[in-house]
Amino acid sequence: MRYWLMKSEPEAFGIDDLARVGREPWDGIRNYQARNFMRDDMRPGDLALFYHSNADPTGVAGIMRIAGEARPDPTAFDPEAKYYDPKSRQDAPRWYLVDVEFERKLGRIITLAELRTRPELADMPLLRKGNRLSILPVEPQHWQAILDLE
DNA sequence: GCCAACGTTGGC
DNA sequence: GCCAACGTTGGC
Numbered sequence: 001m002r003y004w005l006m007k008s009e010p011e012a013f014g015i016d017d018l019a020r021v022g023r024e025p026w027d028g029i030r031n032y033q034a035r036n037f038m039r040d041d042m043r044p045g046d047l048a049l050f051y052h053s054n055a056d057p058t059g060v061a062g063i064m065r066i067a068g069e070a071r072p073d074p075t076a077f078d079p080e081a082k083y084y085d086p087k088s089r090q091d092a093p094r095w096y097l098v099d100v101e102f103e104r105k106l107g108r109i110i111t112l113a114e115l116r117t118r119p120e121l122a123d124m125p126l127l128r129k130g131n132r133l134s135i136l137p138v139e140p141q142h143w144q145a146i147l148d149l150e
Numbered sequence: 151g152c153c154a155a156c157g158t159t160g161g162c
Numbered sequence: 163g164c165c166a167a168c169g170t171t172g173g174c
Contacts, residue, residue: 007171007172009172030170031157031170031171032157033157053171053172053173054171054172054173058172058173058174112173129154129155130154130155130156131155131156132155132156132157132170132171132172133171134171134172
């Protein structure tokens with residue numbers, strides 16, 4: 001089983017929203033690296049940190065479970081959708097999503113600022129300068145170290 | 151709201 | 163294939 005970190009702006013969709021709906025298609029990803037992680041490397045049962053970006057505070061807010069194999073992102077086909085991409089066609093989908101399930105909300109937000117103070121997390125891709133990827137793999141030892149902060 | 155970082159697009 | 167222009171992400 002692998003571990004992941006997935007970012008969302010809580011103003012659009014946060015951990016409380018996921019707690020309410022239980023399960024959600026993680027749509028709107030329009031970055032090839034992030035897509036490849038979902039399509040090629042994620043498996044049902046994998047766990048992911050739910051990370052609040054562009055938030056106050058920004059940081060890890062909860063845990064969710066990958067609930068199924070990747071499938072084409074239908075919002076890419078919809079001209080009315082915010083993330084419509086005319087280059088993604090039904091017979092040749094360009095963008096994919098995975099469904100995620102709520103696992104639990106953390107007792108508190110583990111902030112980005114706090115993660116940055118931990119030497120054992122220093123080599124996490126999340127903390128590398130300029131990294132904007134919205135889906136990232138997390139090493140098991142980093143996963144454990146983050147949850148130990150809770 | 152600003153801006154650094156960085157990915158994508160498209161002209162050549 | 164290069165690279166300038168442009169758009170987006172996301173921290174602050």
